[in-house]
Amino acid sequence: MEKPASPIRPTDDEARKLARGLLAQARTAALATLTEGGFPNATRIAFLDLDGAGLAFVSALSAHARALAADPRCALLVGEPSAKGDPLTGPRLSLRATARPVARSSAEHAHLMDLWLAAHPKSRLYAGFADFRFVMFVWRDASLNGGFGKAFELGPPDLRRADPGGND
């Protein structure tokens, strides 16, 4: 059987459901940022899905916070590797995003803190540190890898939970 020239499949509801599930379950993400001169960097962040955007709570002293302040273009990887078998069979989602910092003095900060601490209760230890603030990730597009040979491209609407009045 000849291999196809492009491994990308048409996006379907199963792919959207898998991508949304990976986002909703993720409590950490790998974050790709740009350092001075455009060299990439990869760091770990604690993560929360906000249904249409992503959220991190970072120290302004961290390498990624400084990189995002200089250039908001970034990418996130969510979905943990499977503990057994081939590490590439586990589904994962690569998201391209633009980062937007949230001022500590804002009402938005207080609202996000409630959501954040519900998902990340251990953050309470440093929630009050003056150098910590929320960063919102506004999705541009994403690539889903559902396992070997199962690749999909998704846009921002594909990453929102489908039915706010429904049962998901």
Add this chain to the structure above:
Amino acid sequence: MEKPASPIRPTDDEARKLARGLLAQARTAALATLTEGGFPNATRIAFLDLDGAGLAFVSALSAHARALAADPRCALLVGEPSAKGDPLTGPRLSLRATARPVARSSAEHAHLMDLWLAAHPKSRLYAGFADFRFVMFVWRDASLNGGFGKAFELGPPDLRRADPGGND
């Protein structure tokens, strides 16, 4: 107690040992690459530490392989998040690297395949695919985060196993 302006500690043998251990144990990594226009991307790769360099085995059709062919500057993140507690307490290593592809027809490819399949036996399923090849990551520098507030900067010599005749 006042917080220090820089969270970086002087690199010591404990930091080197932790960094080398994270590399040696890693079977996957998050890879940050640059796409067209310089936008970052973050993907997952299967990984192997070669003591002084890193190794991945990737399809030429993958987004990261195409990105690295256009711009070899990249970064890797190794060290899995801890399953319990704060996701940022687990140690992890951010490595900046230059990628070098290895020709399939080379003696180096055959040698690397032996090492790779010993660590990643499931790769045998696609080891013979014509679009798969090894990519070597030549380390430039690295940042170790040994847990909250334990940050170190490391150079390539810090990432090599210290004593080839010794007991590590």
